[in-house]
Amino acid sequence: MNSQLRELQSLLSSNGRLLITDDEYRKALLELLPLTQGALVGNDYPTYKKIVSEELSALSLNNDINLTDQYTADDTPVNSLAYYRIKGLITSSYYWRFSTKEFEQDLLHAEQNPGISCHFLHITSGGGEAWYLDRLSETMRSLSKPIYVFIEKLCGSAAYYIACHGSVVKALTPNDLIGCIGTMISFWNLDSYFESIGFKKIEEYATKSDLKNKKYNDLNTGKPKQFIEEELNPLQEQFESTVRGCRPQIAALPEDHPVVRGETYMGNIAQEVGLIDGIIKFDEALEEAYDLGIKWSESQLQQRNRALSLI
Numbered sequence: 001m002n003s004q005l006r007e008l009q010s011l012l013s014s015n016g017r018l019l020i021t022d023d024e025y026r027k028a029l030l031e032l033l034p035l036t037q038g039a040l041v042g043n044d045y046p047t048y049k050k051i052v053s054e055e056l057s058a059l060s061l062n063n064d065i066n067l068t069d070q071y072t073a074d075d076t077p078v079n080s081l082a083y084y085r086i087k088g089l090i091t092s093s094y095y096w097r098f099s100t101k102e103f104e105q106d107l108l109h110a111e112q113n114p115g116i117s118c119h120f121l122h123i124t125s126g127g128g129e130a131w132y133l134d135r136l137s138e139t140m141r142s143l144s145k146p147i148y149v150f151i152e153k154l155c156g157s158a159a160y161y162i163a164c165h166g167s168v169v170k171a172l173t174p175n176d177l178i179g180c181i182g183t184m185i186s187f188w189n190l191d192s193y194f195e196s197i198g199f200k201k202i203e204e205y206a207t208k209s210d211l212k213n214k215k216y217n218d219l220n221t222g223k224p225k226q227f228i229e230e231e232l233n234p235l236q237e238q239f240e241s242t243v244r245g246c247r248p249q250i251a252a253l254p255e256d257h258p259v260v261r262g263e264t265y266m267g268n269i270a271q272e273v274g275l276i277d278g279i280i281k282f283d284e285a286l287e288e289a290y291d292l293g294i295k296w297s298e299s300q301l302q303q304r305n306r307a308l309s310l311i
Contacts, residue, residue, distance in 0.1 A: 007094055008032065012187065017130040017235055019158035020089075021180050021264065024126025028089045047095050048102075052085040061283075065290045067120065071106050076115025079293050081148075081286065082106070084121050090128030090158045098125070100136045100162075111143055117293030119147045120286070121166065127157030127180065130235055137242050140165040146296050148289035150282065156180035156264055160275070161239055164246040167292060170280045171267040178270040181243055182262025183236040185227070189220055249274025 009032055018025070046054075049069070056069055067083040068076055084103060091097045110116045140147065140162070149166030153173075157180040163169055171178060191201060205212050219227045240260045244251040250273070253259055259273050270276045280288070 008089075011091065011129065017183065017185055017231060019127045019130045019133070019161060019183060019235075019239065020186075021126035021154070021156040021177075023154075024089060024128065024156070025186060027126075028128075048097055048099065052083075052087075055085055056083055061286070065286050067286070068116070071109035071113055071116070073113070073115075076113055078115055079117045079290065079297060080115050081118050081120040081289050081293060082110035082113075082116045084119065086121060086123040086125050086159060086162060088125055090125055090162075092129050092132040098128075100129075100132045103162075104136050104139050107139060107143060111145055116145065117297045118145055118289050119143065120289045121147065121149045121163065122152065123149060123155045123159050123163055124152045125156070125159035126154050127159050127161075130158060130183070133158060133161050134238060134242075136162065137165065141246075144296075146289075146292040148285065148292055150280075150285040150289075151176055151178060151267075151276065152282075153177070157182065161242060164243045164250075166246075168288065169247075169276045170278045170285055170288075171270065171276050172279070172282065174266060174268040174279055176267040176270075176279075177264050178267060178275050179259065179264040180262055181239060181260055183232050183239060185219075185232060191220075247274055 008028060012025075012028060012032070053069055056067060059067070061067060066077045066080040068080050069083050070076070071082055084106060086098050086103070089097055091099055093099050093101045095102075107119060110119060146167040147165055149163045149169040151163065151169070151171040153176055155163050155171070155176070155178045160179060160181060194201070215226050215230065218224065243260070244253075250259055253274070257273075259265075259275065265273060265275060267276065267279050271278060
């Protein structure tokens with residue numbers, strides 16, 4: 001098994017917390033089966049950045065609007081849009097998948113690039129790894145340039161955790177699926193399989209180590225109360241607080257509203273409940289993002305002029 005599959009196996013079989021839809025989890029799980037392993041075998045599997053660059057090159061774009069994934073380029077045309085593709089399983093640091101750590105660095109580079117005036121997020125993802133999303137959220141809230149989010153087909157769980165930071169959030173069709181603001185853990189306990197083929201697990205603890213691994217062992221044996229209260233519930237509160245803080249319409253919803261209990265909506269209903277701001281074609285979204293960037297650039301120029309006038 002190559003390194004990509006080993007890391008995916010580690011993520012899905014660990015007790016790491018996930019913010020993910022069922023569909024995204026199943027797609028990731030299928031990659032571990034023999035039927036699909038061939039797609040990831042070998043050392044020449046492209047990095048996520050290369051995949052995004054190829055997708056960007058294949059897009060049919062308005063020539064008046066420049067999208068770039070070269071966030072540090074010195075020759076970036078004025079009022080360019082920084083393009084970020086958030087697709088598939090979200091991870092914190094895997095180089096062949098979307099990485100929240102790498103995304104954070106890309107945002108910061110684009111923020112410092114004088115040729116870029118707006119961040120354009122193109123999302124098709126059902127979520128993934130929960131870890132590091134809180135730090136990414138802090139970074140996204142610190143950005144001065146506008147963030148435009150365009151959803152195509154799916155934006156759930158961890159993907160919506162990212163999307164909610166958009167100055168504008170819009171989807172491609174009324175049939176896109178959006179939401180799943182909820183927290184879960186999902187992994188496979190393989191003990192019974194290993195026992196069936198002759199393995200015997202031995203595990204003992206020092207007298208004073210009665211709490212070592214207890215929370216996770218209880219989870220494995222059908223007693224999840226402590227794990228839910230100490231790990232899942234705080235993460236859920238953090239997720240919900242972030243979304244409410246970024247989306248005024250959701251902030252106004254009652255505590256027991258389905259939006260903040262993990263419900264997923266099709267695009268038209270997602271707009272009604274405040275998860276998105278509208279439904280729009282891709283080229284129209286680019287124009288709106290470009291206009292946002294122009295307004296931001298103009299506001300920056302006005303601020304500089306005012307500051308100079310006070311000197």
